[in-house]
Amino acid sequence: MADTKLINLTIEGRAVSVPAGTTILEAAKTAGVLIPHYCYHPGLEIAGVCRMCLVEVEKMPKLAPSCATTVAEGQVVNVYTQKALDARKGVLELLLINHPLDCPICDQAGECELQDYTFQEGRADSRYHEPKRFNPAEDFGGDVLYVTNRCILCTRCVRFMGDVAGDEALCVEERGDRAHIGIAPNHDLSHPWAANVVDLCPVGALVSKDFLNKARAWELDRTASVCPNCSQGCNITLETRDENVVRMKPRSNDAVNHFYLCDEGRLNYSWINRDDRLETPVVAGKPATWEQALAAAGAALKGATAHVVANGSLSNEALWLLKQAVGTGKFRVAKGSEAALTGVKDLALRADRTPNATGAEMLGFTRAEQPLVGAGKVVVIAGEMCDGLDTSAIAGATTVIVLCTVIPKSLPANAILLPIANFAEEEGTFTNLRGRVQRFLQARPAPGHARASWMVLSELAAAAGKKGGYASAEAVFAAMAGTEATFGGMSYDSLGLKGQVAVAAGVNA
């Protein structure tokens, strides 16, 4: 950026300097002015069709579409002059004349740009006295339902599918006010990234079938998190209603996922809410208090060499504490097929369907298809559900300590079970496949007596005579950054909500 020429201009009376080639709309953002717009999206090609972002630029005879007008030296841009306001008011009126105004039953209500800008700049009434246009809703396949009547034809979805996803499944069909989004013959929105059109749609025209009529936007609590479904580490917002996750949406991060989240990632969340959870520690087949369970586990670990089975869905904090309390071990990684989003560099649904395999490896854990093999007298299983594993390998163990969210199958009856929170119920960090360490925050409470995994392991370390007693995930991270060179110099503050690349991961990440 250092050698990019800076252009100086004035937007709404504020002096702004932006690199040459920036659009007025983007420049205005730096001045703290959000120019209303629909068709423009920073991740897509510029279309300039909604005409909502018209602003007045001094010395230009006509109003300029700010999304398609680049800045010029000395330009004076006025966003809120009467002329510009009238033009945008006119656009809003026209967008609404055929709109069904069915906000009370529309999923987009509350997060709808048509609502927002109409409240901000639109007319209170309509002069339209003609019958409204009606078209039936259409199932576009995948997770997407097209409610034609709400569509404002901004073409964001068309451009996303064609330019970013590389699958020209959508197009504008017909002309004039008969126009609507059409789907190409023998196509549907089953592309692995197609559901992003739902997020891109500024109105309620493209809605998620999964989320349909589930919740009102204003009932949702939103928590910054990281997608747990593969090693890409897409930044997400976990949206909860009454402590249940009801939707996962992408959170923009140019270094990881830009504005996008794949369909498999966003739709695989119901396991977070499952209600057959382990809610209390179990010792010798009977519910126990945490004190009893930790004492039993600590006693078994003291002086013993334990076989450790970890899991790539545990946070860095938990894995590091596991290493401190017991030692490193093996973990297995669930596999799936890769699906790249071709229009974005280095973004794909990854074959490793676990969020923290890289973090586990950086901390010294090793991959194994059958991590239970080679188990000795004392076995610690952390976060591994043991589905499809041959548990006969641990039949001879005298003590099996299991940290789990639900009770794994076919374990010895005398196993010590320690209930832990899942990723949505605790705080921590994951390291994605490029070595980017990213924080996720707590979105819902853990059930019953279940505790955050870092807390359980911190106390287990103490019970086993090692250093424990950490007060927070942040404190664990700080201690880890002090001992592990990979995390050197990092803290929760420095990570922020967009993460940092671990030292060992190299420069190409």
Next chain:
Amino acid sequence: MGYPHKSHPRETPILSKYFGDPEARTLEGWKARGGYKALPDALATDPVAIQNVVKESGLRGRGGAGFPTGLKWSFMKIGDGKPHYLCCNADESEPGTFKDREIMRWTPHALIEGCAIAAHAIGAETCYIYIRGEFTEPIAIMERALEEARAAGVIGDNAMGSGKKVNIWVHRGAGAYICGEETALMNSIEGKRGNPRIKPPFPAVAGLFGMPTTINNVETLAAVPHILNNGPEWYKAMCLGSPKSNGSKLFSVCGNVAKPGNYEVVMGFSFKEFLYDLCGGPLPGRKFKAIIPGGSSVPVITIEEAEQVKMDYEGFMEFGTMLGSGGVIIFDDAQSMPKQLARLARFYAHESCAQCTQCREGTAWMTKILERICAGQGTFEDLDTIFELTENMTGKTICVLSDSCGAPVCSGITRFRGEFEALITGKRSSTVAVG
């Protein structure tokens, strides 16, 4: 010749001289009538010199905008290492306009010669003639003429033995009015949906396939060989009105008139004489009432205004309308203006490409209001709404289709408000004989 009528002595037939003469369609016949005289010389001339000749002639774009042709050509940077393209806009879809159709029907080689000269003048080796899909006969004639010209080496990889490459291809449109807009036309040739593009970049910078491109109307290009043959002064001297409008212009006349057809007159010709003498005046027992002089996109004027007009770019502008494409639509006293304008608005609503909100929704809304007024269910408030809507639709969209819908409607309401009010109040206007 004012085909299909005999040429009127007051006409100046230059482009239309051989209209109705089937022999002029063949290469041989065309050469016998003085064709392909300018091309060999032109191909041996420096492109910039040709640009300058055309600049001096005062030739302006005949498609509607009236942009100086030579100036447009000079935007093409010769020798910039990029392929240049010439597009001939033969997507003549403007209601009331049918001059290019006749040029292609009767004198296809005139257009081919014009295209070849223009291509050379802008440094292009490829020219696309984008013909309106409905023009089945002109397409067949153009294809045949191009075939002949290719076979005779008039155009091709060694045009007229000059060593220059001039390839001309016909591209058939698929029936969208908007594809006559130059950037939509380029999209259409590229195989995309015919949507106008945002300007800038202008075609001379990034046009067809992203390369420098010039788009000229059929009539403009057909005039070029004549300018080269007779010199720019000859062309410039053809002027009866404003010195900024020169040469001859084809006017297509349709509507309630005794002799509809194409008429070629010198710029600045008296519109009164044109209407009553050349076109034979109104039909028996009728009187002219209103005229849309430049294709349906321009404001409508009353006959009283029209009688004072000098037929050139500036002359029409003086009365708040435009020369446009030269498609003269005449309404007589039997016509209901609200009905006619509702029909026009419906055309634009149908043809809007649906990109810009104002155009997609506005043209359709305006049509609905006008049709409701025609059905006797209008209100005075509706007329105000139409004006405000037009304000909203003008100068705010990618192309001017939206403006083109509002212009005739608003000018019509201003000039014939009585007819609208009569429909609203339930009293038919006494001036309308037939509804």
